[in-house]
Amino acid sequence: MDKDGTWCEGLCALGFGFVEVGTVTACPQNGNSGRRIVRLARDRALVNRMGFPSSGAEAVASRLAGPRRCPAVGVNVGKTGLVPLDDAGADYRASARLLAPYADYLVLNVSSPNTPGLRDLQAQSDRLASLVNEVREELGAAPHPVPLLLKIGPDLQDSEIDAVADQAIELNLDGIVAVNTTVSPTGLRSDAKEVELAGDGGLSGAPLKARGLEVLERLYERAGHRLVLVSVGGIESPEDAWQRIMAGATLVQAYTAFVYGGPLWPYRMNRGLARLLRDSGMPSLQMAIGATSSRGPVDTDLTSPDSRKPVLAATRHT
Numbered sequence: 001m002d003k004d005g006t007w008c009e010g011l012c013a014l015g016f017g018f019v020e021v022g023t024v025t026a027c028p029q030n031g032n033s034g035r036r037i038v039r040l041a042r043d044r045a046l047v048n049r050m051g052f053p054s055s056g057a058e059a060v061a062s063r064l065a066g067p068r069r070c071p072a073v074g075v076n077v078g079k080t081g082l083v084p085l086d087d088a089g090a091d092y093r094a095s096a097r098l099l100a101p102y103a104d105y106l107v108l109n110v111s112s113p114n115t116p117g118l119r120d121l122q123a124q125s126d127r128l129a130s131l132v133n134e135v136r137e138e139l140g141a142a143p144h145p146v147p148l149l150l151k152i153g154p155d156l157q158d159s160e161i162d163a164v165a166d167q168a169i170e171l172n173l174d175g176i177v178a179v180n181t182t183v184s185p186t187g188l189r190s191d192a193k194e195v196e197l198a199g200d201g202g203l204s205g206a207p208l209k210a211r212g213l214e215v216l217e218r219l220y221e222r223a224g225h226r227l228v229l230v231s232v233g234g235i236e237s238p239e240d241a242w243q244r245i246m247a248g249a250t251l252v253q254a255y256t257a258f259v260y261g262g263p264l265w266p267y268r269m270n271r272g273l274a275r276l277l278r279d280s281g282m283p284s285l286q287m288a289i290g291a292t293s294s295r296g297p298v299d300t301d302l303t304s305p306d307s308r309k310p311v312l313a314a315t316r317h318t
Ligand SMILES: Cc1cc2nc3c(=O)[nH]c(=O)nc-3n(C[C@H](O)[C@H](O)[C@H](O)COP(=O)(O)O)c2cc1C
Pocket: 001, 022, 023, 037, 046, 048, 050, 052, 076, 109, 112, 151, 179, 180, 181, 203, 204, 205, 206, 208, 232, 233, 234, 235, 253, 254, 255, 256, 257
């Protein structure tokens, strides 16, 4: 939502524990023109075809370099539209070089449906490997260790999700953000005419809830504590967030529910989560991570020198 890092502090003041800025592209670009976000109110959903409007990595980096009062800021980077897919590695790498010094974690967005070809980066394992290796090399030169995560979409087949989880571990990624918007929505309540008028793009919000949970459960089953899992997609209520944490999410995010819920939404979420935590009898949210999964809770030893620490630390503020 905060494409250019212009309102992290305002969002945190409303109650968000962290903000993920982006998607930021290496070169400045306008994104798609015309009407590019549409509400499907009966579905509590949005259709968007933003196409990564970004003031570019250099401008965003200089903004994030200033003083800030936000517990944690992740930065999500994506491919500049005009850059061919074969050159994606160098493009993401340029963004990583500029932004990593100011990021508590970095996300490689390989799942937006609004940049042609981008999703090949998540589906083709050789492309993904070379992208991650190139960015990793760059991060090796960053002033502090920056956890590197991958953002995947909900439209991958289940077997592809397993394969991405395996590859993420193999590539030494720190985690996965799941899920991006869908281009294959099912069971919408809005009438067909309204959906058609909304036009092409990725669908977010309540219709993503079931798939968002399913993908998270699958990832946690497959990777357990070896990956930090950030769950997003259709989270609307404290109960939804609690369910994701219990299913293995270390962090939870939302976009569409905030658009519909308004400025008090994060406050209501925090109050509700605090109540659910109290009712559970658990001493902290960290103890709840993965508690209902068949694998059981993660090892949340924040003193261990593993690279998940900075991301895990962000949860202390949520
Ligand atoms: C208007 C809009 C713009 C978005 N832009 C981005 C983006 O630039 N990068 C990205 O990784 N995800 C983007 N997303 C996807 C969201 O981050 C999130 O993954 C998705 O909307 C599902 O969460 P939700 O149901 O809480 O909205 C966008 C979503 C919306 C609605």
